[in-house]
Amino acid sequence: MISQNIIKIVQKSNKCYFSTTSNEVLKKTALNQLHKDLGAKMVPFCGWEMPVQYPAGVMKEHMHVRKESGLFDVSHMGQLRIHGKDRVKFFESIVVADLQALPAGHSKLSVFTNEKGGIIDDTMITNAGDSLYVVVNAGCADKDISHINEKMKEFKSANSSNDVSMELLENLSLIAIQGPATESILQKLVKSQDITNMEFMTQRLMNIAGIDCIVTRCGYTGEDGFEISVPSSQATRLAEIFLATSNTSNDTGIKPAGLGARDSLRLEAGLCLYGHDLNDDITPIEASLNWLISKRRREEGGFPGASIIQKQLQKDGCPQKRVGVIVNGAPAREGTLIFDPSTSQEIGKVTSGTVSPMTRQSISMAYVKTPFSKIGTEVNVSIRNKLIPATISKMPFVPTNYKKL
Amino acid sequence: MLKTLTRVGTQAFNKNLFSFSRNYCTRYTTDHEWVNNIGPKKYKLGITDFAQKQMGDIVYIELPKIGDSFEKGGEMGTIESVKAVSEYYIPIDGKITSANDKITEEPEILNEDPYGEGWLVEFESDQSGDFSELMSKDQYDKYIKDQN
Numbered sequence: 001m002i003s004q005n006i007i008k009i010v011q012k013s014n015k016c017y018f019s020t021t022s023n024e025v026l027k028k029t030a031l032n033q034l035h036k037d038l039g040a041k042m043v044p045f046c047g048w049e050m051p052v053q054y055p056a057g058v059m060k061e062h063m064h065v066r067k068e069s070g071l072f073d074v075s076h077m078g079q080l081r082i083h084g085k086d087r088v089k090f091f092e093s094i095v096v097a098d099l100q101a102l103p104a105g106h107s108k109l110s111v112f113t114n115e116k117g118g119i120i121d122d123t124m125i126t127n128a129g130d131s132l133y134v135v136v137n138a139g140c141a142d143k144d145i146s147h148i149n150e151k152m153k154e155f156k157s158a159n160s161s162n163d164v165s166m167e168l169l170e171n172l173s174l175i176a177i178q179g180p181a182t183e184s185i186l187q188k189l190v191k192s193q194d195i196t197n198m199e200f201m202t203q204r205l206m207n208i209a210g211i212d213c214i215v216t217r218c219g220y221t222g223e224d225g226f227e228i229s230v231p232s233s234q235a236t237r238l239a240e241i242f243l244a245t246s247n248t249s250n251d252t253g254i255k256p257a258g259l260g261a262r263d264s265l266r267l268e269a270g271l272c273l274y275g276h277d278l279n280d281d282i283t284p285i286e287a288s289l290n291w292l293i294s295k296r297r298r299e300e301g302g303f304p305g306a307s308i309i310q311k312q313l314q315k316d317g318c319p320q321k322r323v324g325v326i327v328n329g330a331p332a333r334e335g336t337l338i339f340d341p342s343t344s345q346e347i348g349k350v351t352s353g354t355v356s357p358m359t360r361q362s363i364s365m366a367y368v369k370t371p372f373s374k375i376g377t378e379v380n381v382s383i384r385n386k387l388i389p390a391t392i393s394k395m396p397f398v399p400t401n402y403k404k405l
Numbered sequence: 406m407l408k409t410l411t412r413v414g415t416q417a418f419n420k421n422l423f424s425f426s427r428n429y430c431t432r433y434t435t436d437h438e439w440v441n442n443i444g445p446k447k448y449k450l451g452i453t454d455f456a457q458k459q460m461g462d463i464v465y466i467e468l469p470k471i472g473d474s475f476e477k478g479g480e481m482g483t484i485e486s487v488k489a490v491s492e493y494y495i496p497i498d499g500k501i502t503s504a505n506d507k508i509t510e511e512p513e514i515l516n517e518d519p520y521g522e523g524w525l526v527e528f529e530s531d532q533s534g535d536f537s538e539l540m541s542k543d544q545y546d547k548y549i550k551d552q553n
Binding site: 052053057058059060260263264329330331333354355357360362384 | 461462464465467483485487488490513
């Protein structure tokens with residue numbers, strides 16, 4: 001029973017929102033052979049063959065990122081560039097971000113919304129000076145690209161002088177290096193500039209050990225770190241240079257980390273995973289992502305679903321909220337139902353959950369009816385037909401460690 | 406004599422004895438539990454090395470209470486790894502006499518030493534006949550080989 005269950009659950013947990021059929025040929029990133037050479041366990045993920053873990057295992061990989069530095073292949077994510085003089089005006093018509101207020105060289109998390117105010121995808125947008133550099137989720141890339149194309153057609157037909165175009169950066173790979181030791185390790189490989197004065201959520205062009213890269217100080221782990229866009233022809237060489245910093249005798253340097261560690265790290269950091277914690281039916285307000293929408297954009301709207309989102313921003317306007325939950329027992333996984341202990345009524349559902357490798361607590365992200373979303377609220381979760389006490393808790397579950405100047 | 410030694414032996418001694426005893430009185434289930442006959446009507450149970458490897462890093466273990474009785478095939482508890490949850494079962498009728506509380510504090514012990522410190526429960530059972538029908542080491546090795 002054990003092995004059958006494992007296979008089922010691993011597939012479910014790593015399941016991509018837009019599942020692929022088993023017949024489909026999986027796409028491979030430029031680092032595919034390197035992962036296999038490192039002994040990674042490869043799994044299908046959003047149409048890609050990706051490493052879920054390396055021989056060290058999820059727990060060790062997770063802890064190494066928190067203590068030192070880990071390398072993630074995130075090349076399956078879509079990299080785009082939006083050109084044209086009306087790019088900001090156009091992009092503000094499809095995302096909630098205040099791009100007018102985004103200085104050159106700075107990056108911002110945002111969401112594409114649909115007419116219902118639901119989230120089509122979350123995305124990282126950088127003002128790259130003469131263009132917008134955009135990163136989208138692997139599983140959403142195809143639908144995002146068609147969505148952008150469709151909206152671009154509307155935008156241009158509304159006014160023939162509107163100037164905007166999209167470039168798919170298909171020859172670029174994306175490598176994330178994350179963890180408290182990352183800055184000092186990367187600095188040794190970057191001779192031409194001081195990176196210690198680089199702010200979190202900013203982007204620079206950087207020559208790393210002779211390879212020209214676009215480097216954004218950001219990540220998905222709650223740690224300081226960098227996401228490095230590199231020509232695919234140079235990706236393996238760059239990854240090998242990073243991994244060569246690993247020193248087994250004192251357990252320092254950059255070590256590879258897979259999708260398993262990426263998931264537990266982002267959950268500890270309280271970061272959403274699209275298709276699980278976010279989807280087309282959930283608005284950014286329900287997702288407790290109000291902070292993504294600036295005062296100007298709240299007032300002016302101008303993005304799909306703005307009227308619904310504006311209503312939800314009013315007092316008592318939002319029916320449900322994304323919250324953190326700490327369970328006093330077994331981990332509450334995705335789909336676990338949440339109940340009001342006093343009335344036994346169902347009040348919500350877990351969207352992600354695991355045991356925190358750092359705190360050893362059972363941590364979950366969940367949606368609950370707004371009256372139950374206050375931190376400290378006692379609830380019950382139903383795990384294998386048993387009601388287990390749990391508490392609505394603040395996120396992140398583990399303090400974030402972002403670069404502060 | 407083997408059984409007497411096991412009962413009175415120190416832990417270190419037990420460990421040495423273990424590889425020896427395993428060949429003689431350990432049986433395996435199709436659910437990847439091992440069961441060790443440690444004395445008259447007394448059994449110790451854990452999950453196999455194959456099972457812990459399949460599960461990966463174990464993070465949570467739910468144990469039954471001392472005194473709980475289960476019928477053959479009954480679910481005694483669950484084991485969760487970072488990415489998986491799995492039940493474990495009693496392969497013969499039995500009543501729990503001991504549960505390894507240490508592994509609920511340090512679940513990684515189950516990965517590190519599944520046949521030793523990572524045991525799950527001890528139980529009493531009258532069903533020695535059912536026990537002897539479980540798989541031998543050789544049969545189990547063949548069983549996991551056939552599964553792969």
